[in-house]
Amino acid sequence: MSTVPPEFKSLTANDQKRRFQLPQLLHARTGEMTRELLLKPGDHGLGMTPDPMRADTTTTAVCGYCSTGCGLRLHLRDDEAIGLTPETGYPVNLGMACPKGWEALRVLDSDDRATSPMVRDADGKFNKVSWDAALTSFCDRFKEIQSTYGPDSVAFLSTGQIASEEMAFLGALAKFGMGFRHGDGNTRQCMATAVTAYKESFGYDAPPYTYDDFEQSDVLVFVGSNPCIAHPIMWERVLRNPNDPAIIVVDPRRTETAMAAKEHLQLSPKSDLALLYAITHEVIQRGYVDHGFVDAHTNGFEQLAQHVQAFAPDVVSSIAGVSVDQIHxxxxxxxxxxxxxxxWTMGVNQSYEGTRVAQAIINLSLITGNIGRPGTGANSITGQCNAMGSRLWSNTTNLIGHHDFGSADDRAKVAAELDIPVENIPTDTGWSYDRIMEGVRSGKIKGLWVIATNPAHSWIHQDDARALLDQLDFLVVQDMYDSTDTARHADMILPAAGWGEKDGTFINSERRYGLLKKVRKAPGEALADFRIFQAIAHYWGVGDQFRDWTDPEAVFRIMQRLNRGKWSDISGIDGYAQLDRCGGIQWPWSQASAQASHGEGSSGDPAPQRRLFEDGNFAHPDGRARLIVDDVTPPPEPPCADYPTWLLTGRGTVSQWHTQTRTSKSPVLRKLYPNQPYVELHPEDAARIGVSNGERVTVQSRRGEATAAAMVVPTVRPGQAFMPMHYESTNRLTLAHFDPHSRQPSYKDCAVKILKA
Structure with missing residues (x-):
C-alpha cells in the first residue's frame, strides 16, 4: 500500500480533481507544507537510514513517472517497500509529490502484471512457456527473419521508461551484437523536436536550465506548456518564486496554467511560429536586443532581423488571433x-514545424541575453521519466554516449571502449520510428521488438498502426503488463520488472542523474529489463561481448568512460553512492570538475543546482550559438466545410499518464479524472450541434471516429475542440504528419466534425 495524505482521502472525486488541478489550491496543499517539513528538526535527509532498534528503514529513490524526477522516500520493512512519502531534502521536489508519485507503489500490485513468458499458438491463444523456451524461440525467429529477408528486416522500439543502463545495454546489444540496424524510441513522440533544435542552435542537445530557475525568474514564458497539469511539481516551484513573476502563456486553450498568467496569448492553432517571429520583430524594433551578447556569442542575427521584418504585429495579429496590443x-x-x-513542451514539440518553433523560442532567449544566468534560459521540459536518458544512451538518434554514427573517429572510440570490432557499429542511425512503421507497411521490416512502450495506443493514426503490427511476421512485446494494447497484437510477451523492482539511473529534465532502486520483488518470473537483455545476449551467442556488463552500476562505469570529454561528461561521478548522497547529480560532472571541487572546506560534491552556458560558450566549433529561421508553412489539414473543427490534444489531468498503462491500475487516481473519454467544446459549438454538457457526441476525422462526453467549457475557442491524449480512442483521429527535421509526429492538429451521438 502506498501512503496517501489523510486529508486527501476525505475529499470527494470532484474536490480531489479541483484540488490537484487549480494552481492556487495546489499551492495551498503542498507549498507551505513543504516549508514546514524543510525546517523540521532531525530530518535524516537522503539515502538509507537504518534504525538499529527496529526492522524498518527508509531509502530515497527517484520517481518513475514524468521527467521532473522527484525524490520519494520509500519506507521499508524487511527490505520491502510498504509505503512512501515525498523526500523533503531532495533538491528537485523539496518534499512535494503529485498524486501519481503518491500512488507509485500501488500500481505494481495489479492483477494484469506479466508474470511469465507467453507465446501465441496457432489458434491465437497465449500459453505460458519457460524462459529457456522463450529465449530460444526469440533468437531463432529473429535470426530466421534476418537470414530470409536480410539483416535490416528487423527493428526495435525502445522507450523513455527504462533505466539508462538498460537503454545502453539494449542499444549496444541490438546494434552491435544482434545486427539490428534500425531502432528508435517512443521519445521520438515527445522530445525529438527539442533535441534537434538544441543540436542545431547550441551545437549539442543541452537543456541549459536547473529547476531553481523557476524560482529566480521575474518573467516566465510558457509556450505550448501546461505545467500545472503536466508537471505539477515544476509548477509548485513557480509558485515558490518570491519575485511575484509575470507569467506569459502562449496556448490555444485557456489551460490551468493560463488561468494564472498575466498575459495569455490564446492564439489560433499552429500560428505559433508566425507569432513568435512577430514578437522577435518587436523585440528588435523596440531596442530590447542585448547586442553585446549577440555580437560576442551568436551567429545569424542579420538574417534573423531581415527574416522577421515580414512579421509585423499588425500583419500577424489576424493570423494568430491575438491583438496588436497584446503582442506589444x-x-x-x-x-x-x-x-x-x-x-516549452509538447505543444511545441508535437508539431509539423516544431523544430523551427523551438528555435524561435531559443532565438528570443539568445537575442535578449537571457541564458546562462539564474532565472533565464530556453528551456525544453521533457515528458517521460528517462527521455533524457534515451537521448544519451539508447543508441538510436545518437551513437551511444552522444557520439555520431557517421563519424569514423567516434565509431573507433566506442569500439575501443567496448572492445568490439569497429565493423560491428553501423555508419548511420538507421530508420526513425515513422520510417520503421512505413518499413512494416512496405514489407521491409518483418520482425519487431517493442520494449516498455505501447504503440498500438500511442502511435499517430492508431487504426493504421494496429493494422501494421498485425502485418509483422514476429512481434515481441517486453512489458510489465500483459494487457497493453500492443501486447494484444504480440506473438510473444516477455515479462519485465517495473519501477521499484530494479536498479539503475534516470535523467530528469534538468540533466540530473537520479537513482532508481529495487525495493520490491517482481512478481512471478518477471525479470528486470537489464537481466532480460543479459539473457538474450547469452542465447544469441554474444554473451562474451558483454562479459563486463554484469550489473547496472558496472554499466554506469562503462557509460562514464564512453562519454568522457563530451558536453554531457559524467566521468567525475563517484558511483551510485555519490548520486544517493547528493540527491542526484546534473551532467556535466567531469573528472576535472570533481578534482577542482576538492578544495579546502569542500565536500567534493557538485552544487545541487547548475546551469549551462554561464561563460557564453556554446558547443559549435566556433563557440557561438546559431540563430535559425525558416518559412512558415500552412497546416496539412486545416478545418473545412466537411470537417469544420480543429481538434487539439494534450494532457488531461495531473493523475493521468500517457496510455494509462499504470495510472489506470490505481483506484485513487481513477477517481481523479473521468474514466470515459470526453471532448471540450465551446458553448457556441455545443449549441450549434444541439448538445448539453455531459451528453454523448461522435468525433469524426478522415481516419476514424470516437465517442465521447461533451464537456461544454469556455476554455476552448469556437471552432476548436480538445481531447486528452490518454484515452485509447483519441489517436483513432490524429493525422500522421511529421516535422521534417525531427521526424516527430504532429499530434496537436487535425480537422474533425462533431455530431450529437
Whole structure:
C-alpha cells in the first residue's frame, strides 16, 4: 500500500480533481507544507537510514513517472517497500509529490502484471512457456527473419521508461551484437523536436536550465506548456518564486496554467511560429536586443532581423488571433525583464514545424541575453521519466554516449571502449520510428521488438498502426503488463520488472542523474529489463561481448568512460553512492570538475543546482550559438466545410499518464479524472450541434471516429475542440504528419466534425 495524505482521502472525486488541478489550491496543499517539513528538526535527509532498534528503514529513490524526477522516500520493512512519502531534502521536489508519485507503489500490485513468458499458438491463444523456451524461440525467429529477408528486416522500439543502463545495454546489444540496424524510441513522440533544435542552435542537445530557475525568474514564458497539469511539481516551484513573476502563456486553450498568467496569448492553432517571429520583430524594433551578447556569442542575427521584418504585429495579429496590443504588452514584459525564462513542451514539440518553433523560442532567449544566468534560459521540459536518458544512451538518434554514427573517429572510440570490432557499429542511425512503421507497411521490416512502450495506443493514426503490427511476421512485446494494447497484437510477451523492482539511473529534465532502486520483488518470473537483455545476449551467442556488463552500476562505469570529454561528461561521478548522497547529480560532472571541487572546506560534491552556458560558450566549433529561421508553412489539414473543427490534444489531468498503462491500475487516481473519454467544446459549438454538457457526441476525422462526453467549457475557442491524449480512442483521429527535421509526429492538429451521438 502506498501512503496517501489523510486529508486527501476525505475529499470527494470532484474536490480531489479541483484540488490537484487549480494552481492556487495546489499551492495551498503542498507549498507551505513543504516549508514546514524543510525546517523540521532531525530530518535524516537522503539515502538509507537504518534504525538499529527496529526492522524498518527508509531509502530515497527517484520517481518513475514524468521527467521532473522527484525524490520519494520509500519506507521499508524487511527490505520491502510498504509505503512512501515525498523526500523533503531532495533538491528537485523539496518534499512535494503529485498524486501519481503518491500512488507509485500501488500500481505494481495489479492483477494484469506479466508474470511469465507467453507465446501465441496457432489458434491465437497465449500459453505460458519457460524462459529457456522463450529465449530460444526469440533468437531463432529473429535470426530466421534476418537470414530470409536480410539483416535490416528487423527493428526495435525502445522507450523513455527504462533505466539508462538498460537503454545502453539494449542499444549496444541490438546494434552491435544482434545486427539490428534500425531502432528508435517512443521519445521520438515527445522530445525529438527539442533535441534537434538544441543540436542545431547550441551545437549539442543541452537543456541549459536547473529547476531553481523557476524560482529566480521575474518573467516566465510558457509556450505550448501546461505545467500545472503536466508537471505539477515544476509548477509548485513557480509558485515558490518570491519575485511575484509575470507569467506569459502562449496556448490555444485557456489551460490551468493560463488561468494564472498575466498575459495569455490564446492564439489560433499552429500560428505559433508566425507569432513568435512577430514578437522577435518587436523585440528588435523596440531596442530590447542585448547586442553585446549577440555580437560576442551568436551567429545569424542579420538574417534573423531581415527574416522577421515580414512579421509585423499588425500583419500577424489576424493570423494568430491575438491583438496588436497584446503582442506589444508581451514584448515589453520580455524586454524589460531582468531574468526571463522561456519554457516549452509538447505543444511545441508535437508539431509539423516544431523544430523551427523551438528555435524561435531559443532565438528570443539568445537575442535578449537571457541564458546562462539564474532565472533565464530556453528551456525544453521533457515528458517521460528517462527521455533524457534515451537521448544519451539508447543508441538510436545518437551513437551511444552522444557520439555520431557517421563519424569514423567516434565509431573507433566506442569500439575501443567496448572492445568490439569497429565493423560491428553501423555508419548511420538507421530508420526513425515513422520510417520503421512505413518499413512494416512496405514489407521491409518483418520482425519487431517493442520494449516498455505501447504503440498500438500511442502511435499517430492508431487504426493504421494496429493494422501494421498485425502485418509483422514476429512481434515481441517486453512489458510489465500483459494487457497493453500492443501486447494484444504480440506473438510473444516477455515479462519485465517495473519501477521499484530494479536498479539503475534516470535523467530528469534538468540533466540530473537520479537513482532508481529495487525495493520490491517482481512478481512471478518477471525479470528486470537489464537481466532480460543479459539473457538474450547469452542465447544469441554474444554473451562474451558483454562479459563486463554484469550489473547496472558496472554499466554506469562503462557509460562514464564512453562519454568522457563530451558536453554531457559524467566521468567525475563517484558511483551510485555519490548520486544517493547528493540527491542526484546534473551532467556535466567531469573528472576535472570533481578534482577542482576538492578544495579546502569542500565536500567534493557538485552544487545541487547548475546551469549551462554561464561563460557564453556554446558547443559549435566556433563557440557561438546559431540563430535559425525558416518559412512558415500552412497546416496539412486545416478545418473545412466537411470537417469544420480543429481538434487539439494534450494532457488531461495531473493523475493521468500517457496510455494509462499504470495510472489506470490505481483506484485513487481513477477517481481523479473521468474514466470515459470526453471532448471540450465551446458553448457556441455545443449549441450549434444541439448538445448539453455531459451528453454523448461522435468525433469524426478522415481516419476514424470516437465517442465521447461533451464537456461544454469556455476554455476552448469556437471552432476548436480538445481531447486528452490518454484515452485509447483519441489517436483513432490524429493525422500522421511529421516535422521534417525531427521526424516527430504532429499530434496537436487535425480537422474533425462533431455530431450529437
Amino acid at each position: 504588452s508581451v514584448v515589453d514584459l520580455i524586454g524589460q525583464g531582468k531574468a526571463v525564462s522561456f519554457w
